[in-house]
Ligand SMILES: Nc1ncnc2c1ncn2[C@@H]1O[C@H](COP(=O)(O)OP(=O)(O)O)[C@@H](O)[C@H]1O
């Protein structure tokens with residue numbers, strides 16, 4: 001499916017049906033004076049990989065947390081596969097179970113084994129039986145190269161291993177899309193690539209992904225589009241090669257020059 | 263003073279002291295700690311729920327209980343509960359309630375206020391991301407609490423909960439004012455009967471000290487142990 005980040009490819013995706021994620025004019029205030037998101041609109045088609053970047057504090061985490069309603073917002077609408085997130089009638093647990101999320105600090109459950117981390121929500125939310133949940137967990141652990149870690153506790157694993165488990169935990173729910181919030185920025189440098197490799201493979205297999213990251217190598221390799229945020233607003237939302245070729249806004253140019261210089 | 267110290271009095275009283283008195287004291291301590299923790303956890307969850315008026319109710323209860331002397335609460339309960347039971351059942355006379363049960367209810371309700379503050383601190387000390395990760399997987403609020411938040415809060419706070427239980431163990435001796443047959447109560451009665459209060463009270467102090475000291479040492483070891491696991 002999605003083998004390379006080419007414009008024709010992403011154009012093809014955009015023409016097909018209901019977007020997996022659609023945001024329309026989303027605004028959010030933490031206090032009446034402090035607006036953290038300013039009319040953000042974008043959409044992510046099935047199989048598309050969108051990288052979100054921008055200076056620290058620009059609202060990237062807040063934006064993707066609005067997608068699965070971890071953060072409420074006051075204006076605008078978000079739809080996930082046509083289901084309105086900000087509708088009181090929406091079954092939020094069900095909606096969230098269809099979107100995988102990977103956090104900067106892994107957030108594995110330290111009191112549960114790796115196996116239990118991967119099976120808890122499968123069993124409690126999807127009501128899978130023990131055998132089915134265990135089998136799924138084993139398959140995914142193998143996929144992220146951690147088959148032998150199942151009986152251990154998160155604290156016994158390295159950061160890179162923990163983040164790969166966190167990805168497997170999200171995938172165990174068979175999500176329609178995956179959200180990543182700076183998945184490699186809490187890692188020691190030597191562990192970054194083992195996590196990025198898993199993400200690249202996921203992208204190539206056609207997973208719909210929205211990834212907050214400053215790993216521009218990853219963006220170039222697999223992103224269809226890059227969103228650049230500043231001061232709570234989406235400043236650029238363009239195909240990847242356009243972003244790296246000639247970002248239109250001065251702020252994005254400045255950001256890129258800073259990030260690519262080290 | 264110690265020249266005519268009579269050890270025989272203590273030795274003779276040992277079976278009664280321990281089989282009756284200490285059993286009462288330990289039963290009261292452990293059950294009150296158990297119910298206090300359960301009720302305290304519910305109070306802590308109410309307090310953190312943000313759903314009007316639950317935090318207000320729990321907060322008022324906790325602050326009210328914590329500003330009352332325990333001894334006063336014990337007296338109250340002991341003399342009030344029979345009348346309340348009378349009202350409820352509609353009987354012509356106050357209904358005598360089993361003294362152990364009264365003491366258990368009193369201590370459970372009282373300790374719940376303290377345990378709730380411990381559990382609240384335990385819940386609040388967890389990284390916010392743990393709750394977010396639970397919700398992101400599609401777990402509901404009760405599932406997040408039961409499977410993710412409370413087990414961790416409880417585990418992190420276990421040394422504090424146990425330390426509070428040691429304090430409770432000592433506090434249960436207050437029921438002696440109601441002449442119940444707890445460890446201290448029985449020692450007092452025997453000492454009075456035999457005119458050997460000095461021996462009995464010294465012995466009682468030694469036993470309370472040894473048990474409390476051994477228990478706090480055990481808690482300290484547990485603390486080191488859990489610190490390594492984390
Ligand atoms: N719970 C909160 N209450 C108030 N302000 C917040 C809260 N969370 C984040 N912020 C502020 O909102 C802004 C955007 O935060 P965030 O979305 O985390 O940015 P980013 O992920 O791009 O670094 C920052 O200025 C941050 O300080």
Ligand SMILES: [Mg+2]
Pocket residue numbers: 060061062181182
């Ligand atoms: Mg962030």
